[in-house]
Amino acid sequence: EVQLVASGGGLVQPGGSLRLSCAASGFTFGSYWMRWVRQAPGKGLEWVANVDQDGREKLYVDSVRGRFTISRDNAKNSVHLQMNSLRAEDTAFYFCARDNGGTPDYWGQGTLVTVSS
Amino acid sequence: QSALTQEASVSGTVGQKVTLSCTGNNNNVGTYTVGWYQQISHGAPKTVMIGNSLASGIPDRFSASKSGTTASLIISGLQPEDEADYYCSTWDYRLNAWVFGGGTKLTVL
Numbered sequence: 657e658v659q660l661v662a663s664g665g666g667l668v669q670p671g672g673s674l675r676l677s678c679a680a681s682g683f684t685f686g687s688y689w690m691r692w693v694r695q696a697p698g699k700g701l702e703w704v705a706n707v708d709q710d711g712r713e714k715l716y717v718d719s720v721r722g723r724f725t726i727s728r729d730n731a732k733n734s735v736h737l738q739m740n741s742l743r744a745e746d747t748a749f750y751f752c753a754r755d756n757g758g759t760p761d762y763w764g765q766g767t768l769v770t771v772s773s
Numbered sequence: 774q775s776a777l778t779q780e781a782s783v784s785g786t787v788g789q790k791v792t793l794s795c796t797g798n799n800n801n802v803g804t805y806t807v808g809w810y811q812q813i814s815h816g817a818p819k820t821v822m823i824g825n826s827l828a829s830g831i832p833d834r835f836s837a838s839k840s841g842t843t844a845s846l847i848i849s850g851l852q853p854e855d856e857a858d859y860y861c862s863t864w865d866y867r868l869n870a871w872v873f874g875g876g877t878k879l880t881v882l
Contacts, residue, residue: 691871693818700775701810701818701860703871717870751817758864759808761828765817 658682660764662752667770668742676737678752678764686730689755692737694748695766702748706755707735720746742771776801777861777874784880785851793877795844795861801872805863807844809837812876813857821859822846848879856881 664676676692692704705726706715714726725738735752749766778796785791795807809822820828822837834850844863848855861874 695815700876701812701862701873703862703873706871715869715871749815753818757806757823759806759820759823759862760810760818761820761823763810763817763819 658754658762660752660754660762662750662764662767665750665767665769667772669773670743670771672742672771673738673740674742674769676739676750676752676767676769678735680733680735680752680754683754685733689758690726690728690735691753691755691760692726692735692750693753693760693763694746694750694769696745696748699748704750705737739769742769744771747771775875776865776868776872777863779859779861779874779877781875782878782880784882785848786882787851787853789851790847790849791851791879793846793848793859793861793879795846795874796842797844797863797865797872798842800867801842801863801865802839802844803842804866807837807839807861807863809844809846810860810862811857812860815858818860851881853881855879 659681661679691706707726711728723741728735751766753760753763806824810818812818836847858876860876865872
Protein backbone atom coordinates (compact mmCIF):
# COMPACT_ATOMS: atom_id res chain seq x y z
CA GLU A 657 0.00 0.00 0.00
CA VAL A 658 1.35 3.39 -1.00
CA GLN A 659 1.74 5.68 2.00
CA LEU A 660 2.96 9.25 2.18
CA VAL A 661 3.29 10.85 5.60
CA ALA A 662 4.09 14.56 5.77
CA SER A 663 5.53 16.24 8.83
CA GLY A 664 7.39 19.35 9.94
CA GLY A 665 4.65 21.96 9.86
CA GLY A 666 4.17 24.49 12.60
CA LEU A 667 4.00 28.15 13.56
CA VAL A 668 6.83 30.35 12.31
CA GLN A 669 7.37 34.09 12.25
CA PRO A 670 7.55 36.02 8.96
CA GLY A 671 11.04 35.75 7.54
CA GLY A 672 11.63 32.46 9.31
CA SER A 673 12.39 28.99 7.99
CA LEU A 674 10.82 25.57 8.19
CA ARG A 675 11.67 22.18 6.70
CA LEU A 676 8.90 19.82 5.69
CA SER A 677 9.45 16.11 5.21
CA CYS A 678 7.43 13.39 3.55
CA ALA A 679 8.14 9.75 4.33
CA ALA A 680 7.17 7.35 1.55
CA SER A 681 6.53 3.63 1.67
CA GLY A 682 4.83 0.89 -0.30
CA PHE A 683 6.49 1.58 -3.65
CA THR A 684 9.91 1.93 -5.30
CA PHE A 685 10.50 5.51 -4.23
CA GLY A 686 13.45 6.20 -6.52
CA SER A 687 11.38 5.48 -9.63
CA TYR A 688 8.98 8.38 -9.28
CA TRP A 689 8.90 12.15 -9.46
CA MET A 690 7.55 13.68 -6.28
CA ARG A 691 5.80 16.98 -5.63
CA TRP A 692 4.47 19.36 -3.00
CA VAL A 693 1.08 21.02 -3.33
CA ARG A 694 -0.39 23.51 -0.86
CA GLN A 695 -3.80 24.80 0.11
CA ALA A 696 -4.34 28.03 1.99
CA PRO A 697 -7.23 27.93 4.48
CA GLY A 698 -10.52 28.09 2.58
CA LYS A 699 -8.75 28.26 -0.79
CA GLY A 700 -8.01 25.90 -3.67
CA LEU A 701 -5.00 23.71 -4.43
CA GLU A 702 -1.74 25.27 -5.62
CA TRP A 703 1.26 23.39 -7.00
CA VAL A 704 4.50 24.30 -5.22
CA ALA A 705 7.38 22.17 -6.50
CA ASN A 706 8.40 18.94 -8.27
CA VAL A 707 11.60 16.90 -8.13
CA ASP A 708 12.67 14.16 -10.53
CA GLN A 709 13.75 10.63 -9.61
CA ASP A 710 17.43 11.57 -9.11
CA GLY A 711 16.82 14.89 -7.41
CA ARG A 712 18.52 16.77 -10.25
CA GLU A 713 15.57 18.37 -12.03
CA LYS A 714 13.47 20.68 -9.88
CA LEU A 715 10.53 22.85 -10.80
CA TYR A 716 8.95 25.59 -8.72
CA VAL A 717 5.96 27.90 -8.86
CA ASP A 718 7.12 31.49 -9.37
CA SER A 719 5.95 32.64 -5.94
CA VAL A 720 8.36 30.34 -4.08
CA ARG A 721 11.33 30.15 -6.48
CA GLY A 722 14.47 31.33 -4.71
CA ARG A 723 12.93 30.84 -1.25
CA PHE A 724 11.93 27.16 -1.24
CA THR A 725 14.10 24.16 -2.12
CA ILE A 726 12.76 20.71 -2.84
CA SER A 727 15.07 17.75 -2.30
CA ARG A 728 14.92 14.01 -1.83
CA ASP A 729 16.83 11.22 -0.14
CA ASN A 730 16.26 8.00 -2.06
CA ALA A 731 18.15 5.99 0.57
CA LYS A 732 15.62 7.09 3.18
CA ASN A 733 12.55 7.19 0.90
CA SER A 734 11.84 10.79 1.74
CA VAL A 735 11.25 14.12 0.05
CA HIS A 736 11.75 17.48 1.71
CA LEU A 737 10.77 21.09 1.27
CA GLN A 738 13.10 23.66 2.81
CA MET A 739 11.17 26.89 3.16
CA ASN A 740 13.07 30.12 3.84
CA SER A 741 12.01 33.76 4.04
CA LEU A 742 8.49 32.69 4.86
CA ARG A 743 5.63 35.09 4.29
CA ALA A 744 2.08 35.27 5.61
CA GLU A 745 0.82 34.15 2.21
CA ASP A 746 2.74 30.87 2.59
CA THR A 747 0.31 29.86 5.33
CA ALA A 748 -1.31 26.66 4.11
CA PHE A 749 -1.66 22.94 4.42
CA TYR A 750 1.21 21.35 2.49
CA PHE A 751 0.59 17.98 0.81
CA CYS A 752 3.21 15.72 -0.71
CA ALA A 753 2.23 13.57 -3.66
CA ARG A 754 3.70 10.93 -5.96
CA ASP A 755 3.77 11.65 -9.66
CA ASN A 756 2.91 8.96 -12.17
CA GLY A 757 3.33 9.86 -15.81
CA GLY A 758 3.42 13.55 -14.95
CA THR A 759 0.30 13.59 -12.78
CA PRO A 760 -0.13 13.02 -9.05
CA ASP A 761 -1.64 9.63 -8.25
CA TYR A 762 -1.16 9.25 -4.48
CA TRP A 763 -1.31 11.98 -1.88
CA GLY A 764 -0.27 12.21 1.74
CA GLN A 765 -2.15 13.99 4.47
CA GLY A 766 -1.33 17.66 4.88
CA THR A 767 0.95 19.35 7.34
CA LEU A 768 -0.06 22.86 8.40
CA VAL A 769 2.35 25.76 8.09
CA THR A 770 1.28 28.99 9.78
CA VAL A 771 3.35 32.12 9.22
CA SER A 772 2.42 34.74 11.76
CA SER A 773 3.98 37.05 14.31
CA GLN B 774 -7.57 33.84 -10.82
CA SER B 775 -6.97 30.22 -11.83
CA ALA B 776 -5.56 29.23 -15.21
CA LEU B 777 -8.26 26.57 -15.47
CA THR B 778 -11.94 27.44 -15.06
CA GLN B 779 -14.33 25.19 -13.15
CA GLU B 780 -17.90 25.69 -12.03
CA ALA B 781 -18.01 27.00 -8.46
CA SER B 782 -20.78 24.61 -7.54
CA VAL B 783 -22.79 21.76 -9.02
CA SER B 784 -25.58 19.78 -7.41
CA GLY B 785 -27.47 16.63 -8.21
CA THR B 786 -29.70 14.01 -6.67
CA VAL B 787 -28.79 10.44 -5.84
CA GLY B 788 -28.63 8.35 -9.00
CA GLN B 789 -28.38 11.34 -11.30
CA LYS B 790 -25.63 11.86 -13.87
CA VAL B 791 -23.58 15.02 -13.38
CA THR B 792 -20.81 16.57 -15.43
CA LEU B 793 -18.10 18.85 -14.08
CA SER B 794 -16.09 20.88 -16.57
CA CYS B 795 -12.55 22.26 -16.67
CA THR B 796 -11.81 24.85 -19.33
CA GLY B 797 -8.33 25.99 -20.26
CA ASN B 798 -6.54 26.72 -23.50
CA ASN B 799 -4.09 25.16 -25.94
CA ASN B 800 -1.20 25.84 -23.57
CA ASN B 801 -2.63 23.41 -21.03
CA VAL B 802 -5.85 21.36 -21.34
CA GLY B 803 -5.69 21.28 -25.11
CA THR B 804 -2.24 19.67 -25.06
CA TYR B 805 -1.70 17.72 -21.84
CA THR B 806 -3.35 15.01 -19.78
CA VAL B 807 -5.79 16.36 -17.22
CA GLY B 808 -6.04 14.93 -13.72
CA TRP B 809 -9.11 15.11 -11.49
CA TYR B 810 -8.91 15.15 -7.69
CA GLN B 811 -11.53 14.73 -4.99
CA GLN B 812 -11.20 16.45 -1.65
CA ILE B 813 -13.61 15.85 1.20
CA SER B 814 -13.77 18.40 4.01
CA HIS B 815 -10.32 19.80 3.13
CA GLY B 816 -8.65 16.47 3.86
CA ALA B 817 -5.97 14.91 1.66
CA PRO B 818 -6.89 15.04 -2.03
CA LYS B 819 -7.60 11.73 -3.72
CA THR B 820 -6.90 11.17 -7.40
CA VAL B 821 -10.05 10.18 -9.26
CA MET B 822 -9.01 10.20 -12.91
CA ILE B 823 -5.77 10.58 -14.84
CA GLY B 824 -6.77 11.37 -18.39
CA ASN B 825 -9.40 8.79 -19.21
CA SER B 826 -8.12 6.25 -16.71
CA LEU B 827 -9.70 5.55 -13.33
CA ALA B 828 -7.32 5.90 -10.41
CA SER B 829 -6.85 2.99 -8.05
CA GLY B 830 -9.88 2.25 -5.90
CA ILE B 831 -12.22 4.65 -7.69
CA PRO B 832 -15.65 3.23 -8.64
CA ASP B 833 -16.44 2.99 -12.33
CA ARG B 834 -19.33 5.42 -12.10
CA PHE B 835 -16.58 8.02 -12.59
CA SER B 836 -15.32 8.74 -16.09
CA ALA B 837 -13.64 11.57 -17.94
CA SER B 838 -13.47 13.05 -21.41
CA LYS B 839 -11.82 15.92 -23.20
CA SER B 840 -12.83 17.96 -26.21
CA GLY B 841 -10.45 20.64 -27.39
CA THR B 842 -9.64 22.86 -24.44
CA THR B 843 -12.37 21.57 -22.12
CA ALA B 844 -12.06 18.48 -19.96
CA SER B 845 -15.01 16.90 -18.18
CA LEU B 846 -15.50 14.64 -15.19
CA ILE B 847 -18.68 12.61 -15.42
CA ILE B 848 -20.32 10.86 -12.49
CA SER B 849 -23.01 8.43 -13.59
CA GLY B 850 -25.24 7.40 -10.72
CA LEU B 851 -24.38 10.01 -8.11
CA GLN B 852 -23.92 8.69 -4.55
CA PRO B 853 -24.02 10.57 -1.24
CA GLU B 854 -20.34 9.83 -0.66
CA ASP B 855 -19.47 11.70 -3.87
CA GLU B 856 -20.19 15.03 -2.15
CA ALA B 857 -16.84 16.79 -2.18
CA ASP B 858 -14.72 19.44 -3.83
CA TYR B 859 -13.29 18.42 -7.20
CA TYR B 860 -10.20 19.95 -8.80
CA CYS B 861 -8.72 19.55 -12.25
CA SER B 862 -5.04 20.06 -13.01
CA THR B 863 -2.55 19.85 -15.83
CA TRP B 864 0.77 21.25 -17.08
CA ASP B 865 0.87 24.68 -18.73
CA TYR B 866 3.88 25.06 -21.01
CA ARG B 867 3.48 28.80 -21.38
CA LEU B 868 3.45 29.35 -17.63
CA ASN B 869 5.98 26.52 -17.15
CA ALA B 870 3.94 25.41 -14.19
CA TRP B 871 1.37 22.91 -13.04
CA VAL B 872 -1.99 24.65 -12.82
CA PHE B 873 -5.19 23.82 -10.98
CA GLY B 874 -8.76 24.88 -11.52
CA GLY B 875 -10.46 26.77 -8.73
CA GLY B 876 -12.44 23.69 -7.75
CA THR B 877 -16.11 22.67 -7.97
CA LYS B 878 -18.16 22.01 -4.85
CA LEU B 879 -20.40 19.06 -5.64
CA THR B 880 -23.51 18.78 -3.47
CA VAL B 881 -25.65 15.64 -3.41
CA LEU B 882 -29.22 16.65 -2.64
